Each structure stands twice: as C-alpha cells, then as structure tokens.
Amino acid sequence: MCGIYGSTIYYDDHIVRAKLHKVQFRGPDYSGFERINNVILGHNRLAIVDLDHRSNQPFTYHHLKIVFNGEIYNYQAIKAELKTFGYLFSTSSDTEVLAAAYLQFGENCVDHFNGMFAFVIYDTQAQTIFGARDRLGKKPFYYAQNGTDFEFASQPSQIIIARNVSIDQQAVNEYMIWGYVPEPRSAWQQIKKLQAGHKFTFSTTTGIFKTEKYWDLNFSETGRYIGNYSTAVSELKTLLNDSVKIRMQADVGVGVFLSGGIDSSLIAALASAQTDQVKTFCIKFKEKEFDESVFAEKIARHLKTNHHTIECNPDEGISLIENFGDFFDEPFADSSAIPTLLLSKYTKRHVTVALSGDGGDESFSGYTRYKWLGHANPLFKLPNSARKMLAEIIKLSPNYRHKLIAMGISQVDIKALYAYMFGGLEFSWLGKPDLGLNVPYMEIWSSPTLSLQQKMSAFDIKTYLNGDINTKVDRASMAFSLEARAPLMDYRVVDFANTLPDHFKFGGGIQKRILKDILYQYVPANLYNRPKSGFAIPFRHWFKNELKDYVLDQLSYHELLEIPGIDARKTSIIIKEHMAGTWNRFPQIWKLLVFKQWLKNQQTHSIPGYHLA
Structure with a gap:
C-alpha cells in the first residue's frame, strides 16, 4: 500500500517533493521520484512485501518504469507462469x-491480477503510459489531462x-445527496477519477488518452x-478460505478488524482457522445503542484471538473532525470514517496490515434498506x-420517521427512492437542488432481467461500496500507514455471489443467509441474536450534547451564508430541529461540517508562488 504520483508537466524538484510530501502518510518507508524523458514518476512506499530497498519505486524492469499502489x-502464481516464458x-x-506480466500479456495483464491496485507503467521505448484501477475500486486513482499534459496521483491534494x-x-450537488462525490x-x-475496473492508455507524444472497461x-x-x-x-x-489465506501473505504483522458483526466475525474465524496468532481490534462507545464491543469481545474469546478494544470519546472525535480534511481531500460525509480513523490509528501500533469485512452487505444482501425496499416495492x-x-x-403524523416514509412513497419510482434515501429524502435546505438521477450506473435500475435484489446489490457495488466504503477505508487506514485488505471483495467471491439465486443470500427473511451458515460452523449462532447496528458513531447524541456548542x-447563520449551494435560512431551521429533538438531522449537519472544513482547507494546498483559482 502506497501513494503514487506522476506528471508530464514540468515541475521543479521542490514542487515534486511537495506533492509527494502531501501524502507521505500513505508511504512513510521510502519516498522518491525520477525524471525519464519528459515524464516524472514518484512514489511513497509502505513496505509490505519484500521489505528490501531493491523493491523501492519508481521500479525499473527492462525498458519499463512502474509506480504501483496496492x-x-x-503474484506468486503469476510469477511461476512467467518463469515458464523465460522471465527472470x-x-x-x-x-x-x-511489470513482467505487462511485457508478456500487454494491456490484458489486468485480467490475470487478483488484488487491489492502481498502477502506472511508462514504456520508455514507445513513450506511452498504461495504467489501471482494480475491479472494485479499492485503490484510488485521480488524474488531470489536457493535450499532452497529464498528471495523476493517489489523492487529488497532490495534483492541485x-x-x-x-x-x-x-x-458539490451530488455530494450533498450522496455524501461523497461519485466517479x-x-x-x-x-x-477526474479513473473508474473502477477500468484501464487507460496515454501517448506522451500525441496526447491521446483512452479508457476502457x-x-x-x-448477471x-x-x-x-x-x-x-x-x-x-x-x-x-472454499473460495473464502483462499481469499483470506492470500490476504494474510505479508512480511509484516497482520490483524483483523472485528466489529462483532457477521462479516468481520467470518473473516476473523477463517483467519483463526489458519493460524492461532490472530490479533483482532474493535471500537468501544459509551453509548450502548452504538457499542458492539461487548459482542466483539465475546466472539474474540470464542475464537481465542489476541483482542484489543479501543475506546472512542467526543474529545477525540473533535480532534479527528478538525483534521478530517487532511486525509480525505474531497468532501466526504460518512460519519463512520471517524471510528475507522481511530481504529486504524490504534491498530497500527500492533500490525501493519488489517483484514476487514467490507463487501459482505453488498454482495450478500445485508443492508436493512434491502428489506425496506422489498416492502416498499409493491406500492x-x-x-x-x-x-x-x-x-x-x-x-x-408528528413522527419524523413517518414523514420520511411519506417522502419516500412520493418518489416517482423505486429508483428515485433508493437514490434519495442516501440524502435523507428531504432537500428543501439546498438552495437550487439538482436532483437529476444522472450519476453513473443508474442504468442498472432499467435492466429488465434483474430482480429488485440484484439491482440493489449491483448498484451498491458500483456506487456505495466503491465511492463510500472504499474511500473511507482507504483514507482512514492510509492516514496511519495501515494497509486494509477485504477478503469479501475478492472478485471471485463477488462473481460467485452474483451467480447465486436470491434466496441463497436473502431467504426466509434471513439476510446474508449463506454467509451466516458458513460463520455458524465456527461461532455459535446465538452470539448474533441482536439487531444489526453497523459501524456508526453517536453523532445524533453528540450533536445535541457534547458537541452542541461546536x-x-x-x-x-453567519457561517451558513458562506456555504454555496444551500438555503441558509432553511438550513438553520433543520439544525434547530435537531437540537430540539424533533427530527434527527445529524446526516445533514455532518455533511455541512465536512463541506465547510473542506472549503477552508482549499487555501492550504498551495505552495509559495502558486495559488488556487
């Protein structure tokens, strides 16, 4: 796991160093760059495999130069195959x-890779650049291109x-709805963001840039x-066992995020079946409705892991909020990023790699909203x-939840309902809300061959998992130089899940049915007889109490007037509703806090002699 950077635009050395230094937390073990012809390639390394300096990047292989994140x-199986072709x-x-796979297979090399990656290969002979992003978008890739000017990076704060x-x-309008900026x-x-599951080519001589899925x-x-x-x-x-096994390969310590839910418990159980040296980590909240640490601790005791519980409190929450933009770059409003940051911070003290349960809800119908939409669909x-x-x-009804239901069934169709659920369904506080459903992948909802369950799953994998979950985990873990790996996001697991009948995944009222039946071979089912709570933070309570003054x-009202794209008067009203306890408005409040900080941070990205427009 690292940070990559490159450009065909000429920058002085001190500017290149500033661009690399901006995200040095992504790779503190080595930082360097090279100039090859008119191309700059830079890299911040977090050493995970082959810790020797010989594997520092930019890496040279014959006439290729490569920078790689992920x-x-x-790779061992691919290496063995390449040796049969004579590669050394x-x-x-x-x-x-x-790099060798690219020499052998060309652009089709990506079809051979099982991993999380964003990489760029510069062919010094052909003067072309080839790059790709992994299938599910675990690793980020940002770029700016205008003619022969091409610049790319792991995070946009480097480019600007x-x-x-x-x-x-x-x-910004899309952020106010989704809570993140969709690719x-x-x-x-x-x-721009290179879309997940896409590759690209760029000619440094003609400026021709092409992307391909x-x-x-x-389905x-x-x-x-x-x-x-x-x-x-x-x-x-069998698939999951292998997925966990290959993700436990590392020359550094490996642990597991254990929230106490189905997905993380399954990963911890499969890891524990392969070694008795598993370390697990969870977050503890004093607010009982958000705290799952007691369940995580019971599961850890059953699996006999070396367990660590980390307590999250409002004071530390404020500290992370105030530094949020240093790691996330773009406005990003998933509040569970705060406990993920905290979890990563303390986990890094013990290991350098952590396995997570991300991806299970999307592929195996785990979200509560899947049940809600099933009930709403007949209407x-x-x-x-x-x-x-x-x-x-x-x-x-005076109950705000009933009002939300009314807003939901008033939507033009089930597609609009599902999309706007992410924004809280109510947008009167936006000055000129652009609520057009024009983000990518909306065509999934028009498919005549997919069931409602398949549509929700596919849409979530392409949007929410990619834009929200992956962004959250990548930035939060990298903020503390920790590599997060997700066995349930192995593309083989995702492909297999897509072949299964709906009732294998959500049948008899049981969500994630097939995952649970595997988990219960390792952990007693009675440890999970409780409502699903997710990895949430008690902002609803904190915003009315400990963080109210903040x-x-x-x-x-004066500060709201400085935020473009919102109606300050109506926004002030919804904040008052939250403080009075008549309507839970914490998602909107959090979006505004994040966006306000992001606007402020834009003036901190420049270096002497340069400015933002």
Whole structure:
C-alpha cells in the first residue's frame, strides 16, 4: 500500500517533493521520484512485501518504469507462469511481477491480477503510459489531462499543488445527496477519477488518452448457479478460505478488524482457522445503542484471538473532525470514517496490515434498506396519484420517521427512492437542488432481467461500496500507514455471489443467509441474536450534547451564508430541529461540517508562488 504520483508537466524538484510530501502518510518507508524523458514518476512506499530497498519505486524492469499502489495477491502464481516464458526476477516483490506480466500479456495483464491496485507503467521505448484501477475500486486513482499534459496521483491534494483549479458545482450537488462525490467526477472540474475496473492508455507524444472497461458484474442467465444450497455453501467456503489465506501473505504483522458483526466475525474465524496468532481490534462507545464491543469481545474469546478494544470519546472525535480534511481531500460525509480513523490509528501500533469485512452487505444482501425496499416495492405498482394521496395522510403524523416514509412513497419510482434515501429524502435546505438521477450506473435500475435484489446489490457495488466504503477505508487506514485488505471483495467471491439465486443470500427473511451458515460452523449462532447496528458513531447524541456548542459555532447563520449551494435560512431551521429533538438531522449537519472544513482547507494546498483559482 502506497501513494503514487506522476506528471508530464514540468515541475521543479521542490514542487515534486511537495506533492509527494502531501501524502507521505500513505508511504512513510521510502519516498522518491525520477525524471525519464519528459515524464516524472514518484512514489511513497509502505513496505509490505519484500521489505528490501531493491523493491523501492519508481521500479525499473527492462525498458519499463512502474509506480504501483496496492497488492497483487496471486503474484506468486503469476510469477511461476512467467518463469515458464523465460522471465527472470531479481526481487520477491509483486511490483516486479506486475511489470513482467505487462511485457508478456500487454494491456490484458489486468485480467490475470487478483488484488487491489492502481498502477502506472511508462514504456520508455514507445513513450506511452498504461495504467489501471482494480475491479472494485479499492485503490484510488485521480488524474488531470489536457493535450499532452497529464498528471495523476493517489489523492487529488497532490495534483492541485501548483495548479489553477476550480470547484465543480455539480460534484458539490451530488455530494450533498450522496455524501461523497461519485466517479468519474472529483470535487474539481479539472480532475477526474479513473473508474473502477477500468484501464487507460496515454501517448506522451500525441496526447491521446483512452479508457476502457476491463471487468464488470455479470448477471447473465447462462452463468446462473445450478447446484443446490449445501453445495453452494461448500464452494463459497472454499473460495473464502483462499481469499483470506492470500490476504494474510505479508512480511509484516497482520490483524483483523472485528466489529462483532457477521462479516468481520467470518473473516476473523477463517483467519483463526489458519493460524492461532490472530490479533483482532474493535471500537468501544459509551453509548450502548452504538457499542458492539461487548459482542466483539465475546466472539474474540470464542475464537481465542489476541483482542484489543479501543475506546472512542467526543474529545477525540473533535480532534479527528478538525483534521478530517487532511486525509480525505474531497468532501466526504460518512460519519463512520471517524471510528475507522481511530481504529486504524490504534491498530497500527500492533500490525501493519488489517483484514476487514467490507463487501459482505453488498454482495450478500445485508443492508436493512434491502428489506425496506422489498416492502416498499409493491406500492410503486400503484399509480403515482394514489401514492401521493397516501403520503399526504401519513405525513400528518408528528413522527419524523413517518414523514420520511411519506417522502419516500412520493418518489416517482423505486429508483428515485433508493437514490434519495442516501440524502435523507428531504432537500428543501439546498438552495437550487439538482436532483437529476444522472450519476453513473443508474442504468442498472432499467435492466429488465434483474430482480429488485440484484439491482440493489449491483448498484451498491458500483456506487456505495466503491465511492463510500472504499474511500473511507482507504483514507482512514492510509492516514496511519495501515494497509486494509477485504477478503469479501475478492472478485471471485463477488462473481460467485452474483451467480447465486436470491434466496441463497436473502431467504426466509434471513439476510446474508449463506454467509451466516458458513460463520455458524465456527461461532455459535446465538452470539448474533441482536439487531444489526453497523459501524456508526453517536453523532445524533453528540450533536445535541457534547458537541452542541461546536456545531452551533461552526454552523451559525453567519457561517451558513458562506456555504454555496444551500438555503441558509432553511438550513438553520433543520439544525434547530435537531437540537430540539424533533427530527434527527445529524446526516445533514455532518455533511455541512465536512463541506465547510473542506472549503477552508482549499487555501492550504498551495505552495509559495502558486495559488488556487
């Protein structure tokens, strides 16, 4: 896990160093750059595999130069295959294998990789640049391109140093709905994200830049699973065991994030079955409704792991809030990023790699909203006028949850309902809300062959998992030089899950049915007889109590007037509603706090002699 950077634009050495230093936390073990022809390649290294300096980057292999962020988990198998073609290797790193695979397989090398990655290879003979991002978007890749000017980085704060950039207002509008900026946009007009599962080529001589999708979800009828349920359980268990095994390969210490939920418990159980030296880590809140540490501790005792519990309190929460923008760069409003930052901070004191349970909810129908949408879907077979009449009756209730239900069934269709659930369904506080459903992957909802469950799963994998979960975990773990690996996001597991009948994943009212049946082979089922709470932080309570003065100071009416794109008067009202306890508005408040800090931080990215537009 590292940070990569490159440019065909000429910058003085001190500017290049500033761009690398900006995200040195991503790779504190070595930082360096090279100039090759008119190309600059830079790298911050977090050493995980082959700790020797010989594997530092930029790495040279024949006439190729490479910078690489991530891990190729099956690199040993690829290396063995390449040796049969006569390739020789001077290191034990996956970086060298990646470069050799490009020489052998060309752009199709990405089809051979099982891993999380964002890399760039510069062919010094052809003067072309080739790069790719992993299938599910675990690793970030930002770029700016205009003619032969091409610049890329792991984080956008590197690119905007010494450049004139401007805020993308459409991206801001999308952030206010989704809580993050969906790909391929970034928060700046000049910078884009390479989409997950895509590769690109760039000619340094002609300036021609092309992207191509190399992987996608497959729900084809010809690929449907034809075995019975017990066979599927056995096959998935084998896949998961291998996925965990290859992610435990490292020349540094490896641990597991253990929240006490189904997914993280399953990963911890499979890891413990392979070694008796597993270290597990969880977060503790004093607010009982958010605290799952007691369950995590019970599971850790059952699995006999070396367990560590980390306590999160409002004071430390404020500290992380105030430094939030230093790591996340773009506005990002998933409040669980705060406990993830804290968890990463303390986990790093013990290990350098941590396995997580991310990806289970999306592939195996685990989110509570999947159940809600299943209940709501029949209503959308009624005429819109009938639903609006029903909504008028429901919203007479003083309970804000009933009002949200009324807003939900008033949406034009199930697609709009699902999309706007992420924004809280109510947008009166936005000055000129652009609520067009024009973000990528919306076409999934129009597929005539997919079930509602398949549509929700596919859409979440392409959007929420990619834009929210992966961003959160990458930035939070990298903030403390910790590598996070997600066995449930192995593309083989995702592909297999997509072949399964819906009722294997959500059947008989049981969500994540098949994962649970594997987990219960290791941990007693009665340890999970409780509601799903997720990895949330008690902002709803804190904003009305411990953090009330902070919120009212940061989001006073005067301060709200400085935030573009919102109605300050209506926004002030929703903040008062939260403080009075009549409506839970913490998601909107958190979005505003994050965005306000992000605006302020934009003036800190410049270096002497340069400014932002």
